[in-house]
Amino acid sequence: MKEMFPERAYMKKGEIKQIDKDAFERIRGTNRVKRGFARMTKGGVIMDVTSVEQAHIAEDAGAVAVMVLDKLPIDVRRAGGVARPASIPIIKEILDTVTIPVMAKCRIGHTYEAKVLQETGADCIDESEVLTPADEWRHIWKWDFVTPFVCGALDLGSALRRIEEGAAMIRTKGEPGTGNVAEAIRHIRLVNDGIREIKAHYKANDTQQLMAKAREMKVSYEIVVETAALGRLPVVNFAAGGISTPADAAEMMLLGCDGIFVGSGIFKSEDPLQRASAIVLATAYWDSPEVVYEAQEMVNEQKAMLGLTGPEMKFSMQERGADS
Template identity: 50%
Template sequence: GHFVEAQVLEALGIDYIDESEVLTPADDIHHIDKHQFKAPFVCGARNLGEALRRISEGAAMIRTKGEAGTGDIVEAVRHMRSIWAEIRRVQSLREDELFVAAKDLQVPVELVREVRKLGKLPVVNFSAGGVATPADAALMMQLGAEGVFVGSGIFKSGMNERTEAKRRAVQANMASAIVKAVTHFNDPMMIAEVSASIPDEAMRGQSTAQMKPEELLAGRGN
């Protein structure tokens, strides 16, 4: 909800603005009116309602939230499956049933109608939050993601290395392996090969099941 920070980022000429729930929210009720900006926005979502509400506000890309910084893929899987299950349900609706669906989802009926027509979100949908290995990335692609965001999975890898140069080398290797896994996500042998190139280098994960509710980030900004 920090639209002034978004204005600054746009003035700096950035390529994309992430309206992120990971940072401390400036406004816990209102999202940014993204139609007021020329720079495209990517926003998080856990389900179809959240995704379509962000799109109605002007989001150009959606990412399933997952649980950032944990290396636990379970939330990303849950959110991606939820969105696709709800899309399939919308596809099964009659025209006169779309209005009730739009009311339940709290979005314009035109968006619901577009989802039924396309069989997908009207914008690109990436996966994020908990992707820590090449296999994680390939899993999300096979579940219907059109790409993945990886942060901690790369920058928290190689933490056992004693020098900065070695850590950076490990992180570059991890990034390369994940890119190859996304490119060849339906090729198990390729995924096995790139996974073998990064032994004992992945970040140490944290189970979301062991986290307190107030520690979870994905619930912010629905």
């Protein structure tokens, strides 16, 4: 039976289990439950929100989840200083008013911040380069949490390093707050090219080269083989960082992403509900150009977020974090 569904084998590895001592013998925090949560968001759009009002608009537009943060990425760049997670009362209020999953961002390597977010009841924690990294050397050891984590990656090596630290979901880093999809495209292409390469070694039975790749990427040989055999990342992989139009979303799906994160693109535009609905439509129907056309027709380029480039960007978020 196990050979029938090889992509499910990983679900038994390195997990934390919490067994409730009630009559039902529930086991919480298993890999199956954490990575399964991410699998339920596939084909959907996760939207950055900073207030209850925005969370309502996102839910109404058909968001599959909301991501709560204190400032949208473009404002993080403008404000400068240290960017930290959203205020707890705002997270709590959003948790109480929307029925879709609520995610929240914590700083890279800040284990205690993540513990606090787990206490709020947030459904998923994003260890995010949008906030100022707290630990220059390490990411959070995410196996220790019952709550699933999503982490950014900019190539196959960084994706696999995060998965080996316990991330239940990966997203491209892209370059948040720029309104420019180019970096997200670059990152998913690097992930795809990396997988194609190890898959070729795997097909050729070249164990030595697979080992060399594992050393190069600073990950275990096992996860390289697992990924090569699957021909894809062993967890759900979303696109993030610079997606602003329905066609941007469809492009990322075309490149093999499982779903879409939209940050500043929605609530920094002048037509948020319209734009959010259009991105949801384009993501669900990404392989039907005539529907993506309809979605693209729903938004007005003149109302799009202007975005930042060059020196205005001030700094690159994708390079932040240890072992990025």
